[in-house]
Amino acid sequence: MKLTILSTSDTHGFVFPTNYVEKGADMPFGLIRAANTIAEAQRNSTGPVVTIDDGDFLAGSPLAYYVARVHPGNDPFALTNIYNQIHYDVGVLGNHEFDYGTNYLEHAINASDRTIINANLLDRAGRPLMGQRYRIIERDGVRIGIIGLTTKAVVQWKNRADVHDVHYRSAVSVASELVxxxxxxxxVLIISYHGGFERDLETGKLLTSLSTGENEAYQLLQEVPGIDALITGHQHRRIATRLFGVPVTQPGYRGEAVGKITLDLEPTSNQRYTVIGGQAELLDASQSTYDPAILTQSKALDTTVDNWLSEPLATITGDMTFDRAEDARITETAYTEFIQKNSDGNNGC
Known part of the structure; x- marks a missing residue:
């Protein structure tokens, strides 16, 4: 039997293949493409399939900002309902899930149809901050455990007025207990970790720029035996490999690819299964056609965001050019006044 694990990560609210710089853009990314790639892989599978979102879906695109800050009611349902069309089995919290505060995140989770798994972000009582530590799913008689872990980078939001009661434990320390x-x-035991690798995958050399505690994936596989598959994210890298014998994926960002891990399972004498092999690959979504369900669900919102971004910011009379940046730092210029006044909500200059 083969078990297929499909995953997205760091989609950052990029539903349509556009960065909204040019109207009608058709760029090689977007959840609407990744969703169709997932659906195709599900249809082609010969065994059970598990779908995972590895985090950072709630913030990062103009569309996500519009829903959180401009859309009437600032209700995340307009965005989360689009993601609901994929029907993920589980979702992990990314660090950017906290960009708009814990209350907004709680509303998004309540509107989501996937189970949130979160083992190392805790409240002051030591309980999972949101969701549950892990989920066990049974598919075709196979019992599949999935643990959710999040990067240390989430603590950068701690003590902000709209982010409270967030306590962190390292991914390695929690996995060493839960596994x-x-x-x-x-x-089958899967870890979905919204974090990346602190060492070179070929040489094992520590990469100083990445050894900030945000990325523990290498140490996780090196020190915690018993993991059958590892889903990673956060670094926006495209990775499909085996490390310490464990298949690993990281599918870039903005829905440009879908991670796919295929595990080969063999039945045992006690009506259980054991993993006897596994492969990792990335399914390129850059040229995939649009998922029809997401197209129906999101087209009106996409048009609204596009029109909103086309609205004028201010009315300008005169010339905003200046010759020397050094002088503009000392002497008031029309350009700096334009930026400062409009950042405060002023609609004229």
Whole structure:
């Protein structure tokens, strides 16, 4: 039997293949493409399939900003309902899920149809901040455990007025406790970690620029035995490989690719299954056709955002050019006044 694990990460609210710089753009990314890639992989699968979103879906695009800050009611449902068309089995919290505060995030989770798994972001009582630590799914008689972990980068939002009561434990320390606990209960154990690699994948050399505690994936596989597959994200890299014998994926960002891990399972004598092999690959979504369900669900919102971004910011009389940037830092210029006044909501200059 083959178990297929499909994943997205760091889509950042890029539903349509556009950065909204030019109207009618058709760029090689977007959730609407990734969703169709997932659906095609599900149709072509010969065994059970698990779908995972590895985090950073709630903020990062003009559309996500519009829903959070401009759309009437600032209700995340307009965005989360688009993601609901994929029907993920589980979702992990990314660090940018906290961009608009914990209250907004809680509303988004409540509007989402996927189970949130979150083992190392805790409240002051030591309980999962949101969601549950792990989920066990049974598909075709196979018991599949999935643990959700998040990068340390989330603590950058801590103590902001709209982000409160967030406590962090390292991904490695939590996995070292949960993996041995879950291993006897499941046939397959997956970790979905919104974090990346702190070492070179070929040489194992520590990369100083990445060894800030944000990325623990290499150490995770090096020190915690019993993991059958590892989903990663956060770094926006395209990775499909095996590390310490474990298949690993990281599917870029903005929905440009979908991670796919295929595990080969063999039945055992006690009506269980064991993993006897596995492969990792990335399914390129850059040229995939649009998913029809997401197209129906999101087209009106996409048009609204496009029109909103086309509205004039201000009325300008005169010339905003200046010759020397050094002088503009000292002496008032029309250009700097335009930026400063309009950042405060002024509609004229």
């Amino acid at each position: 041995p606990f879950l291993r006897p209960l499941v046939d």
